[in-house]
Amino acid sequence: METAETQQISIGQILAILRKHIGLIFASTFIITLLAALMTFFVMTPKYSATTQILVNRKLSDDMAGAQLQQTQADVQMINTYKDIITSPTVLREADEKLTGLPGYKSGVDNLKSSISISSQQNSQVFSINAKSTNPNTAAKMANETAKVFKRKVVKIMSINNVSIVSKATPDDDPVSPRTKLNIAAGIVIGFLLGVGLAFLREFSDRTVTSEEFLTEELGLKGLGIISEIDENEIRRKIAPKIGGNNRDDGETRMRRRV
Numbered sequence: 001m002e003t004a005e006t007q008q009i010s011i012g013q014i015l016a017i018l019r020k021h022i023g024l025i026f027a028s029t030f031i032i033t034l035l036a037a038l039m040t041f042f043v044m045t046p047k048y049s050a051t052t053q054i055l056v057n058r059k060l061s062d063d064m065a066g067a068q069l070q071q072t073q074a075d076v077q078m079i080n081t082y083k084d085i086i087t088s089p090t091v092l093r094e095a096d097e098k099l100t101g102l103p104g105y106k107s108g109v110d111n112l113k114s115s116i117s118i119s120s121q122q123n124s125q126v127f128s129i130n131a132k133s134t135n136p137n138t139a140a141k142m143a144n145e146t147a148k149v150f151k152r153k154v155v156k157i158m159s160i161n162n163v164s165i166v167s168k169a170t171p172d173d174d175p176v177s178p179r180t181k182l183n184i185a186a187g188i189v190i191g192f193l194l195g196v197g198l199a200f201l202r203e204f205s206d207r208t209v210t211s212e213e214f215l216t217e218e219l220g221l222k223g224l225g226i227i228s229e230i231d232e233n234e235i236r237r238k239i240a241p242k243i244g245g246n247n248r249d250d251g252e253t254r255m256r257r258r259v
């Protein structure tokens with residue numbers, strides 16, 4: 001019972017603090033959300049993504065059909081090697097030379113390497129080359145050109161011809177970043193939490209005594225009485241007649257003395 005009562009009082013105090021500083025919480029939420037929206041729409045540069053899919057599958061003759069399963073497993077295992085070849089300077093240098101000059105493209109092997117990523121599903125013979133750029137058409141050309149150079153280079157490097165382009169990358173006008181809804185939602189959450197934190201900080205840093213219970217329960221002091229707050233105008237109304245009366249009495253006394 002004691003624990004439940006204490007918890008109820010604690011929750012009540014928390015709600016009271018939140019109600020007291022509701023303006024601060026609202027202002028913090030609004031400002032942080034506004035900053036997140038401004039950053040998203042006016043500061044962050046949109047980036048577009050495009051993907052080329054590549055199939056690893058060596059064609060076997062009819063008399064070697066029994067070895068098809070083993071060959072498929074070997075092709076899947078080779079994908080990791082192909083990923084390393086794609087991101088090697090041998091492939092990227094030639095692709096970079098052909099991509100230089102495109103809008104939104106930063107030339108350089110290191111820049112191209114950081115702009116593309118290779119992904120594949122487990123036990124799948126298909127893997128993808130994903131490219132990102134500030135221009136949707138450039139992103140598609142980056143993925144396609146890298147795949148084209150890789151397909152040609154792998155024949156010379158590995159002495160095998162088991163790579164084919166399944167689907168070419170096409171421009172997508174919808175940016176993958178920044179994520180507008182996610183950024184604004186994050187701004188709302190961060191702003192609200194910041195406002196709540198500031199509200200509690202202001203409340204606990206305030207040393208002003210606001211209730212008699214704090215003196216008696218928290219500090220263990222005895223209350224001698226309560227002095228009510230009196231309005232200044234009311235004080236003047238009550239004191240003014242007395243001051244005026246005293247002045248008149250003093251005047252009458254002086255007149256009598258003169259007489």
